[in-house]
Structures are given as C-alpha cells and as structure tokens.
Amino acid sequence: MSELFLHRGISAQRIGAMILRYWYLLMSSWPRLLELLYWPALQIITWGFLQLYIAQNANFFARAGGTLIGAVILWDILFRGQLGFSISFLEEMWARNLGNLMMSPLKPIEFLLSLMAMSLIRLAIGVIPMTLLAIAFFHFNVYSLGLPLIAFFCNLIFTSWSVGIFVSGLVLRNGLGAESIVWTLMFAIMPLACIYYPVSVLPAWLQYVAWSLPPTYVFEGMRALLIENTFRTDLMLGALAINAGLLVASFWAFLALLRSAKKHGSLLAGGE
C-alpha cells in the first residue's frame, strides 16, 4: 500500500502537515470553533420545534415522525461538509499563504485530500452536538437509522467535496472576489435536491434535473426509510455512481482552474 502511495507520489506526511496547520488554526481561535457549533445548533432547534408543531396538527407528519429533523441533519452534513472544505481553503487565501504552499513540494492532490480530512473534522465538531440536541430535545436519534445512515453520509459528503473542490478552483482562479460562491452555490441546488419534499412535487421536466443530483437520492432514501421502513439500495447506488463522476469532474476542473490561475498570474495576486 505504501508503495502505491510512493509510486503515485502522495505523501501522508505532507497531508498530515496540512491537517496540523488547520488544527492549529482551529485551536487558536474560539470564534472559529463557536461558529462550527452555532449554526447547526440553531438549525436543529428551529426546525425541531417546527416539526413538533406540525406533528401535533397533521396526521401525515405524525406518521412520518422525524423526516424534517432528519432532513435538517442530512442537509447540514451536505452544506457543512462543503463549507468545511471550502473555508479551510479560504483560510489560505485570507492568510496569503497559497503562494507558500504552491511553491512547496505539496501536490494539488495532497492539498485536496487534506481539505477533505478537515471537512470531516469540522463536520464532526458541528454536527455531532447537533445530533445530540435532536435526541435531547426532540427524541429523534439519527443514529437509530443504523447502516443506512453510513450510506446517506458517504453520498452527501462525496457531493459536498465535489462542490467544495469546484468552488475552491473558482476562487483560486478568480481571487477572493469569487468568495461568495463558496457560501451560495450549495443553496442553488437546495430546491432541486428535494430536501424537505418528495421529487414527485416537482414538475415532470424538473424531476429529470433533480435526479441528476446525488443528494436527491439520499433525501428520497431517507423518506423511504422513515415513512415506509424501506432501505432503497437502488437509490444509494445511483447516488454513488453520480458522485463518482462528479468527484472525477471536480478534480479535473480544479486542475484546469489551477492551470488557468498560473497562466493568468492569479496565484500571485490572490486578492479581489
């Protein structure tokens, strides 16, 4: 295995160095840590009470207990996973450190792998307390979903990485003027990913677009599990296949944008 890494030139030490760099940063800044916890906690409390209210007044929601809270938690995995990736990348832009990294032996693939690892760490810091709040306040235990939760999680995190890699490439190429894409792009797919409603609600032609997005499969799968007690393997495999294509495409796009940044001198500019 280590020979494979050596052959491909991927260094675990360099990836570890980058993770250490972001870890030092997180530990040096309590506002950064607090922010990781703050928004997920706010989300779960707001949506949790909404779910309680609806459940008291509608038979369907009483039967489909937890779909809203489950959707909120899974949406946060998708959104925070991408933010965790992209914010670690933005830290390099804000610190004007990208030139140092690009001039070092760190390879783009190692940089991206370290950002993926950081997205998992940041996600764990933000989402695990959120799931505990859901248990404490709303008696919704997302871990009771069991093995399907792992399939949901993997598919969502793969999508979040693909989006994170792509938007990081855009910021690399266009400078911090493109920073807003980091915060907004995921919301563009939110209505089509059918987080809080089934795909059947969408007009027929829009359903084709929705089914091209891996999160749609996950949220449909979650509803099938919570409402019908059925784990839809077909949906998970469909999401996995699209995610594989998205990840490859995002790596390719990142490298193309990096090359374009080098061509246009953007790595030296780094600003707006």
Next chain:
Amino acid sequence: MHSTAQWRKNALSMTENSKASSRPTVADSTLSAAIEVDRLVKLYKQTRAVDGISFMLPRGSITGLLGGNGAGKTTTIAMIMGLVLPTSGRVQVLGHRMPEESAAVLGRMNFESPYVDMPMRLTVRQNLTIFGKLYAVKNLADRIAKLADDLDLNDFIDRANGKLSAGQKTRVALAKALINEPELLLLDEPTASLDPDTADWVRAHLERYRKDNRATILLASHNMLEVERLCDRVIIMKRGRVEDDDTPDAIMARYNRTTLEEVFLDVARGRTNGAREDAAR
C-alpha cells in the same frame, strides 16, 4: 569548483547579450546551472510583462535582478518558481524543466516574497513545523532550534506570527525560506520595509548562508546598496527585457557611474546610450 571570477565569466558568456554560438547546450550546462532561462515571454492580454529574456545562473552565484516597477522582475521569478506559466520560452531549474518537472526540484528550492505571508494566527514554531514537514526536513526540531538561534527568533518563537513587528516577520519568512536548506533561494525584495540595522543583519545572514551552503541566490530588489554588497552579478530589466547583465563593477564602469543607483536612474530615464557613450569617451 569554479573560482568566483571563473563562474562569473561563464555566466556572462551564456546570457542573451552573448553571441548565439557561445551559448552552451542544455546538456553542457545542466550540471553547472542552477537556473536557465531561455527566450522567456509572458503576455498578460496585450501587455508583454516579460519579453524574450535569456540568462543562465551558475550554481553558487548571487545574482541581483534590478528594474523599476513593472520591469518584469516578479513575473520572471514567479515563472522560475512555477507559479506563473510562461507564454513561450523555457525555464530549467537545477537541471529540471519548470513547471513540468517541478516535483523534482520544489523540495530543493525555497523563496521569500512580499506577495505572500505566513499564517498569522499560528505561532512561529507552528509555522516552521508545518513547512518543515511539507519539505520533509529531517530532525525538524533541531533544524528549527538552529534557525531560531541563527536568526534570533527565540524571544518570539511561541508568539503568533500576526503579533510580530515587520522586522521579526521578515526574519521568520527568511527562516521558512531556509527551513529545507535550499540549494536555490529566490528572494523578492528581502529587505523591503526593514530598518537599516535589520536589513543589514538579513544581508549578512544571506551572505553567510551562501558561503556555508554554496547555495545559489537570485534576488529582486530596489535597494541598490544591497545589490552592490551582495551580488556578484546584476541583471537589469526594463519593460520586460534584459537591459544589461554583468558584474556590478563592470556595469558601473560601462555607464561611467560610481554607484548602481546612478546606473538604475540612467536606465529608468532612458539615458543608457548617452551614459555608455560617455563611458566610451
């Protein structure tokens, strides 16, 4: 081992100013050249930031890259580092083509530039640890301790980089640039915004490093005294081209000037022909 005079002579014979027939082939020069730049061009839309420059820097040399703002110094250094892709031409560093073979050389070179910073919230020690790991430095703790001694970092090594003075930050940036004991060091304005005492201290350290490690240094600077003191060769750039390339003494003699600053003003104000004619008379 070449004597200083010998490699100066070799270097000069390989520049754009020399006859094409005297330019060595890549195979001849690979062993002795730290940097080879051949007909390098960089276009930004309609602007020719670098316009067909060629030069070769022998290993162990210190070369100053002079020129006014917009002369193309930073772009040239960025292309040597692989941070900017040339429009045409070729760059070879330590025998490897850039940027195609950058993986083979990035661990053997390093740089310092005002265009980049070290992460502000991390302490000096944390920053050096991370870069040391990125460069796969062996016995990293010892290396950091030595750099801290050499560059006088011990008083603030556990302080956040953002809380340091400009002079302290420059020393830290220099420590990062030296963390891997690079064979090739690229410096862009290494003493900009430093007080004279700190600047002099940095220059002394660079001289010592070159001497002890036989390293090659290419530095871009607006400080003519710095270049006169440090460099055994000067490349003057103007509007993306090499305007002159020689030893500081030879250039000053050619322009009939006693300081590089006067030469710089002649070049910047377009008095090069007159100055050269004055020198010829």
